[in-house]
Structure formats: C-alpha cells, structure tokens
Amino acid sequence: MVAPTSLLDEFMPHGVCYQWRPDILWLNVLSDVAIAFAYFSIPIALLYFLRKRKEVPFPGVVYMFCIFIFACGVTHVVSIWVVWNGQYGFQGMVKAFTAIASVLTAISLYPVMPKLLALRSPTELAESNASLQAEMEQRKVSETQSLKLQGDLARLGRISTVGQMATGLAHELNQPLLAISASADTAVQIAKGNASNDPLLFECLDDIQSETQRAGAIIRALRQFISNKNSARSSTDINSLVQQAARIMAGEARTADVQIEVVSGKIPTVVVDSVQIAQVLVNLIRNAVEAISEMPDTDRLKPDIVKVSTDCTDDVVSVTVSDTGPGIGPGIDPFKAFETEKADGMGVGLSISRDIITTHGGTIEVDASEEKGATFTFTLPLTEKT
Amino acid sequence: MAKNNPIVFLVDDDPSVLRTLPRALEYHGLTVHPFDSAKKFLESYNNQHGCLVLDLSMPEVSGLELQAELSERGITIPIIFITGHGGVTESVTAMRAGAVDFLEKPFLPEILLERISEATAKDFEIRQANDEKNTILSRFHKLTGRELEVYKLLIEGETVPSSKVIASELGISHRTVEHHRARILEKTICNSLPELRVLAKEVGFVVPNNIGNSAAE
Known part of the structure; x- marks a missing residue:
C-alpha cells in the first residue's frame, strides 16, 4: 500500500469488505442502482411538472429539491463505483456536494413553511370556486332582471307617451266638440221657431249632434284603452327600486358630471307596479340630471349632486329627489302635459309620473322654493286604496 | 226667492x-x-x-x-x-x-x-228647508226675557218640570209661570210641551247666554 498523498488515492475496493460475497454484493449494487434510478427520475418528473404548470408556488424550492435528489442519486452511483474501485476520497467529495445541497434545501424549507401552509388545499379551492360560480350566476340573473326592467321601462315610456298624447288631445279636442254640440243644440232650438223649415235641416243638425257625440266616444275609448295598460302590482321594496333606477341613470349622470347619491331609509314594502314606479324614479332622476347639465358651466358646482332619499310615516312611504339645478321657472306647472322648460322635450314625463302616482293613491309635489334646485317628493300609501 | x-x-x-x-x-x-x-x-x-x-x-x-x-x-x-x-x-x-x-x-x-x-x-x-228653519227660529226669537227663562227650564231637564218647581226656581208665582208657558206655546205655534222640545232641537234654537243665569241669583 502506498502512503496517502491525495483525496483521489486508490484504496481497497469496498467489495473486499464482504469478501466479494455475491449475495451481499449484488444486494447492495442492485439496490443502489434502483435507488439511483428512482432519484434521477424524481427531478425529471419535478422539472416536467414545473414546465407544464407555469404558476407553481415557490419554484426555487422545487429546483433545490431537484438538485438535492439528483445529488443523492449520484452518491448511490458512486457507492456502486467504490465496490470495485477504492476511491473513497472521490466518494467523499460527491457526498460533500450532496450534503451541501441537502442542508441548503432543508434550511430553505422552513422560511417558506408558513406560506406553504397558507396555500389553499384543493378542497378549499373547490369550495371557493363553487361560491365564485354561484356569485357569477347571481350576477347573471340580476343582469337579466335589470335588462328586462330597462326593456320594460322603454316600452312603458313609449306607451305612456302615446297615452299622454291621447290624454292631452282628448282634453283639447273635447272642448271644441262640446262647443259644436252646444251650437248644434242651439241651432235646433232656433230652427224649431220656424215651422216652414225643411225637415232636412233638422236631420242635418241631428247628424252634427250625433257625430259629435261619436267623436267624443272614440276619444273616451282610446283613453280607456291606454289607461288600462296591464298594471301588475306586487309587494315591492322601494329602496331596491331606487338603487335600480340610480344604476340605470348612472351612465347619463357620469356623462353630465353629476353624482347620484342614494340615502335609503328604513321603510316597509308597498304594493305597487314596480315598473311604473321605477319609471317615475328614472324620470325624476333624469329630469334632475338634465336640468343640471343644461346649466352654464359657471353655475355648476362640479360635481353637482342628485340626492334620492326614502322615508316613511305611519301611512305612506315617501321618496324625495332633490337636485342642485336651476329650479323651476315662475308660472310653470311642471306636472302639466306639454308644458316644458327643456329645449328638447314634450313636457309629458312629469305628467305621466303624476298619473302613475295618483293611480297608486299617492301624491307627488315639487318644492322649488330653495335658492338652488328643485325637490320632488312622491308618496305611496302603505295600504292599497281603491 | x-x-x-x-x-x-x-x-x-x-x-x-x-x-x-x-x-x-x-x-x-x-x-x-x-x-x-x-x-x-x-x-x-x-x-x-x-x-x-x-x-x-x-x-x-x-x-x-x-x-x-x-x-x-x-x-x-x-x-x-x-x-x-x-x-x-x-x-x-x-x-x-x-x-x-x-x-x-x-x-x-x-x-x-x-x-x-x-x-x-x-x-x-x-x-x-233653510227658510222653514229660519221662520221657526224667528218665532223663538220673539220670546221675551222672562219667557226665555221659563223656556230654558222647560227644555233643559230630562222631563218637563211642573209649574211649581219652575215657580220656586225663579221666585215667581205659579200662576205667572203658567201664563208664560201658554205664551211660549202660542208664540212658537206648538200644541204641547213635548212638541216644543222636539222643534227646539230640530231648529237648534239656543237660549242666549245672559238669560237664566241672572235669574238663578
């Protein structure tokens, strides 16, 4: 034997220790081969996983695991090598490298432990997934509802506009019709005074009278047809209607640089046609927003606020819509059909609103006495009046 | 009219x-x-x-x-x-x-x-109806001060008090009370005291406040 001079000096091979007994030799060698294979395969699997799954938490730790396990595999290969070749210095160096890798991996594991623990387990993930899905579905439902409401409002708006025109026309036309009817009657009385009058004259006057009455009947029928729009009343939370109306108007308000502020009071539900009441709300909010946006920039508060608040007494639920707009001009009855201060408007919106609230047994009024703006308040009775 | x-x-x-x-x-x-x-x-x-x-x-x-x-x-x-x-x-x-x-x-x-x-x-x-009421009321208004005092006592109670009771209440003679009573019925054109009571209620005739109180003194 030569005196040791370097780590790579050759010694007795390891097999000598068990006198090359085949059973012990192969048990060791084959086990090492198997372990080495397994240890080489595990990092490959880990790397493959890392590559496929982009968002693995703490990839650094996984890489360290790869190195450490790979190094363990190498130590086992070297164990096989030293059975026939006694280079224990070389084996030691491999083990030293493995030791460094193992210790570093072991140390690195502790700091990340709390974070690892915080990671959601697959069951937890499934649960939160499910609740997310439920929320999405809920959203879809309310979105559909809101879309439906918007559609209903648009339709009702058209119907009401026609209805309002009919009501306005009816009022305007019924006056001359009555004048015609009265005049025809007078003519009959005069004609009766002269016995020599042609009977055809009486026939003509009768026709004028009956046709006038027929025209009146047609107008009445038209108005009835329109006012009988199927009103579906149900128990309704006015606060949620206010929220919906504010949502519908949110876009227009943003464009006009107006804030809609909702103050929901504690109020009981009331039995109303929710689409109609929503229309009143949208109408009042829209009027307020439009009134503000038509003001000259120098008069604007920026942001101007439209405040919608709900309240109740023993008998009624009340909703107040107040704005910081220019208010209402003197001598203007805002509820009267075809009377408007708006540049582009028919002046029927508030008139429709008043009709809706009155048919619900409520009241609607305006207070424009403040220096700035107007305040509309409508009430709805808690118990339905017939 | x-x-x-x-x-x-x-x-x-x-x-x-x-x-x-x-x-x-x-x-x-x-x-x-x-x-x-x-x-x-x-x-x-x-x-x-x-x-x-x-x-x-x-x-x-x-x-x-x-x-x-x-x-x-x-x-x-x-x-x-x-x-x-x-x-x-x-x-x-x-x-x-x-x-x-x-x-x-x-x-x-x-x-x-x-x-x-x-x-x-x-x-x-x-x-x-108003005119009728006014006509009847005008008859009641013809009652004199002493008559009104008697009238008040006749009307007030649950039942019609006797002349004696009224007489002692007002401090006048029982004959004078009977005389006033006859004048009241005559002036209001009533046949009986019950009729008078009903009529007074119907037209809502009220004895003026200053009458009766002074008599009680």
Missing part, C-alpha cells in the same frame, strides 16, 4: 265652451251667468238660487279647489262638474266632496239640462 228663476253659474276657462254652452242653455229658457275663472265667480256670487256647472281642470284655481273653497264658506250650491279629462281620481274626490254630478265633455246638452233641473230642485229643497 222663487223656484222659477234659478241661475246656472258656468265656470270654464275654455272661451268657445263659455260662448256656446250658455247660448244653448238660454235657448232652453235658463238664465246663465258665465265666468272664465273660479276667482271671478267667487267675487260675484251672492248666494243666489241655482246650480254651478264647473270645469274640473282650470289654471290657477281648479274646479276641486273652488269646491273646497265654497264648502269652507258654507255655500251649499249644488255642483255639476264637467271635464275634458275624465280623471278617475279627480271624479272620486269631487263626488266625495259632495258634487251632484260629473259629466265628461262632450255631453249632450239635454243631459246637462236634465242634471241642471235636478240640481236646481235640490238647491230649492235645501233653501226651502
């Missing part, structure tokens, strides 16, 4: 209605006073017999507001509402407040004539 000259007061803001409707009604022998606003009607109305044909929707003072104002002033003239609107809510309000009728324009003049004659008849009845 005579039954045969009722006045139809027409209040409507529409000029063509205001021109043609009175003409038609006058040809049927009615006297019509037209007004284009509630205010002008209120200024000129002096509790004449007749009825009021009132447009529901007018600027400034509406028909409903005029109705409320009249009721506040204690004016009972029957009201026939006419409207070009046919608003359900307003018509219910109007009828609840005592309107006799509600006609939608355009109506047949003969229907209005019918309603006017009903309304004026009703007004006549009310006025006649």
Whole structure:
C-alpha cells in the first residue's frame, strides 16, 4: 500500500469488505442502482411538472429539491463505483456536494413553511370556486332582471307617451266638440221657431249632434284603452327600486358630471307596479340630471349632486329627489302635459309620473322654493286604496 | 226667492265652451251667468238660487279647489262638474266632496239640462228647508226675557218640570209661570210641551247666554 498523498488515492475496493460475497454484493449494487434510478427520475418528473404548470408556488424550492435528489442519486452511483474501485476520497467529495445541497434545501424549507401552509388545499379551492360560480350566476340573473326592467321601462315610456298624447288631445279636442254640440243644440232650438223649415235641416243638425257625440266616444275609448295598460302590482321594496333606477341613470349622470347619491331609509314594502314606479324614479332622476347639465358651466358646482332619499310615516312611504339645478321657472306647472322648460322635450314625463302616482293613491309635489334646485317628493300609501 | 228663476253659474276657462254652452242653455229658457275663472265667480256670487256647472281642470284655481273653497264658506250650491279629462281620481274626490254630478265633455246638452233641473230642485229643497228653519227660529226669537227663562227650564231637564218647581226656581208665582208657558206655546205655534222640545232641537234654537243665569241669583 502506498502512503496517502491525495483525496483521489486508490484504496481497497469496498467489495473486499464482504469478501466479494455475491449475495451481499449484488444486494447492495442492485439496490443502489434502483435507488439511483428512482432519484434521477424524481427531478425529471419535478422539472416536467414545473414546465407544464407555469404558476407553481415557490419554484426555487422545487429546483433545490431537484438538485438535492439528483445529488443523492449520484452518491448511490458512486457507492456502486467504490465496490470495485477504492476511491473513497472521490466518494467523499460527491457526498460533500450532496450534503451541501441537502442542508441548503432543508434550511430553505422552513422560511417558506408558513406560506406553504397558507396555500389553499384543493378542497378549499373547490369550495371557493363553487361560491365564485354561484356569485357569477347571481350576477347573471340580476343582469337579466335589470335588462328586462330597462326593456320594460322603454316600452312603458313609449306607451305612456302615446297615452299622454291621447290624454292631452282628448282634453283639447273635447272642448271644441262640446262647443259644436252646444251650437248644434242651439241651432235646433232656433230652427224649431220656424215651422216652414225643411225637415232636412233638422236631420242635418241631428247628424252634427250625433257625430259629435261619436267623436267624443272614440276619444273616451282610446283613453280607456291606454289607461288600462296591464298594471301588475306586487309587494315591492322601494329602496331596491331606487338603487335600480340610480344604476340605470348612472351612465347619463357620469356623462353630465353629476353624482347620484342614494340615502335609503328604513321603510316597509308597498304594493305597487314596480315598473311604473321605477319609471317615475328614472324620470325624476333624469329630469334632475338634465336640468343640471343644461346649466352654464359657471353655475355648476362640479360635481353637482342628485340626492334620492326614502322615508316613511305611519301611512305612506315617501321618496324625495332633490337636485342642485336651476329650479323651476315662475308660472310653470311642471306636472302639466306639454308644458316644458327643456329645449328638447314634450313636457309629458312629469305628467305621466303624476298619473302613475295618483293611480297608486299617492301624491307627488315639487318644492322649488330653495335658492338652488328643485325637490320632488312622491308618496305611496302603505295600504292599497281603491 | 222663487223656484222659477234659478241661475246656472258656468265656470270654464275654455272661451268657445263659455260662448256656446250658455247660448244653448238660454235657448232652453235658463238664465246663465258665465265666468272664465273660479276667482271671478267667487267675487260675484251672492248666494243666489241655482246650480254651478264647473270645469274640473282650470289654471290657477281648479274646479276641486273652488269646491273646497265654497264648502269652507258654507255655500251649499249644488255642483255639476264637467271635464275634458275624465280623471278617475279627480271624479272620486269631487263626488266625495259632495258634487251632484260629473259629466265628461262632450255631453249632450239635454243631459246637462236634465242634471241642471235636478240640481236646481235640490238647491230649492235645501233653501226651502233653510227658510222653514229660519221662520221657526224667528218665532223663538220673539220670546221675551222672562219667557226665555221659563223656556230654558222647560227644555233643559230630562222631563218637563211642573209649574211649581219652575215657580220656586225663579221666585215667581205659579200662576205667572203658567201664563208664560201658554205664551211660549202660542208664540212658537206648538200644541204641547213635548212638541216644543222636539222643534227646539230640530231648529237648534239656543237660549242666549245672559238669560237664566241672572235669574238663578
């Protein structure tokens, strides 16, 4: 034997220790081969996983695991090598490298432990997934509802506009019709005074009278047809209607640089046609927003606020819509059909609103006495009046 | 006041209605006073017999507001509402407040004539009842001071007190009480004391406050 001079000096091979007994030799060698294979395969699997799954938490730790396990595999290969070749210095160096890798991996594991623990387990993930899905579905439902409401409002708006025109026309036309009817009657009385009058004259006057009455009947029928729009009343939370109306108007308000502020009071539900009441709300909010946006920039508060608040007494639920707009001009009855201060408007919106609230047994009024703006308040009775 | 000259007061803001409707009604022998606003009607109305044909929707003072104002002033003239609107809510309000009728324009003049004659008849009845009441009240007002004192005691209690009781109460002789009692029945044209009590209640005659109190001294 030569005196040791370097780590790579050759010694007795390891097999000598068990006198090359085949059973012990192969048990060791084959086990090492198997372990080495397994240890080489595990990092490959880990790397493959890392590559496929982009968002693995703490990839650094996984890489360290790869190195450490790979190094363990190498130590086992070297164990096989030293059975026939006694280079224990070389084996030691491999083990030293493995030791460094193992210790570093072991140390690195502790700091990340709390974070690892915080990671959601697959069951937890499934649960939160499910609740997310439920929320999405809920959203879809309310979105559909809101879309439906918007559609209903648009339709009702058209119907009401026609209805309002009919009501306005009816009022305007019924006056001359009555004048015609009265005049025809007078003519009959005069004609009766002269016995020599042609009977055809009486026939003509009768026709004028009956046709006038027929025209009146047609107008009445038209108005009835329109006012009988199927009103579906149900128990309704006015606060949620206010929220919906504010949502519908949110876009227009943003464009006009107006804030809609909702103050929901504690109020009981009331039995109303929710689409109609929503229309009143949208109408009042829209009027307020439009009134503000038509003001000259120098008069604007920026942001101007439209405040919608709900309240109740023993008998009624009340909703107040107040704005910081220019208010209402003197001598203007805002509820009267075809009377408007708006540049582009028919002046029927508030008139429709008043009709809706009155048919619900409520009241609607305006207070424009403040220096700035107007305040509309409508009430709805808690118990339905017939 | 005579039954045969009722006045139809027409209040409507529409000029063509205001021109043609009175003409038609006058040809049927009615006297019509037209007004284009509630205010002008209120200024000129002096509790004449007749009825009021009132447009529901007018600027400034509406028909409903005029109705409320009249009721506040204690004016009972029957009201026939006419409207070009046919608003359900307003018509219910109007009828609840005592309107006799509600006609939608355009109506047949003969229907209005019918309603006017009903309304004026009703007004006549009310006025006649009022007149009767006033006639009876005027009889009660003829009672002299001492008679009123006796009258008060006769009316007040649950039962009619005897002349003796009244006599001692007022410190006068029992014969004097009987004399006053006879004069009271004579002046109010009543046959008996129970009849007097019923009548007094009906017309709501109240003995003036200063009577009776002084007698109790």
